[in-house]
Amino acid sequence: GAVVSQHPSRVICKSGTSVKIECRSLDFQATTMFWYRQFPKQSLMLMATSNEGSKATYEQGVEKDKFLINHASLTLSTLTVTSAHPEDSSFYICSARDFEGGYSYNEQFFGPGTRLTVL
Amino acid sequence: GQQLNQSPQSMFIQEGEDVSMNCTSSSIFNTWLWYKQDPGEGPVLLIALYKAGELTSNGRLTAQFGITRKDSFLNISASIPSDVGIYFCAGLPLMYSGGGADGLTFGKGTHLIIQP
Numbered sequence: 001g002a003v004v005s006q007h008p009s010r011v012i013c014k015s016g017t018s019v020k021i022e023c024r025s026l027d028f029q030a031t032t033m034f035w036y037r038q039f040p041k042q043s044l045m046l047m048a049t050s051n052e053g054s055k056a057t058y059e060q061g062v063e064k065d066k067f068l069i070n071h072a073s074l075t076l077s078t079l080t081v082t083s084a085h086p087e088d089s090s091f092y093i094c095s096a097r098d099f100e101g102g103y104s105y106n107e108q109f110f111g112p113g114t115r116l117t118v119l
Numbered sequence: 120g121q122q123l124n125q126s127p128q129s130m131f132i133q134e135g136e137d138v139s140m141n142c143t144s145s146s147i148f149n150t151w152l153w154y155k156q157d158p159g160e161g162p163v164l165l166i167a168l169y170k171a172g173e174l175t176s177n178g179r180l181t182a183q184f185g186i187t188r189k190d191s192f193l194n195i196s197a198s199i200p201s202d203v204g205i206y207f208c209a210g211l212p213l214m215y216s217g218g219g220a221d222g223l224t225f226g227k228g229t230h231l232i233i234q235p
Contacts, residue, residue, distance in 0.1 A: 044207070
């Protein structure tokens, strides 16, 4: 149980285009999902918290107009990187909680990540 | 925001050796989690800790939640080649100041390299 998927696993795009990344909880419902960014050889940094049915909450320094988050259902959250630029190239990872599946409320399960390269 | 100090940054060991890594914080955490991340993949949860002093095992892995609630360690006994990877501690501070609800704070990771 507690499996999280992401799509696509890898994307290469031109500067100025928008890219959408999907995060799905496969065998549980997730009212809250999280989006992290990881640069090479660095740790994960929380970008935003995605709440089903309400607006996402963003960490300080993360532009909400650039990183659009939609959590339209209990199993799907999307992150759209708008007008992407080379400095947005990174590894984007989502996570979700499954506190109704016997796991503790604070345990987060991560997707496999999406490698974004902006040319 | 909150910061976790994780050490060592990297470890070069021989197969069969025991491994120990730790995380410390300047503030109190109410949850400590240990993850392993392989290259190009998302982190996988290894052990979760919720109470000060708690000692939990998962196979060859053992982790403890420090009494002061400001530190945690992870031990790996009798290391094998598949233990190679980056290990992250992560925690949920008692009082989080970020805009997110319950997003985790991560340590910088310990890169484990095993020589056969």
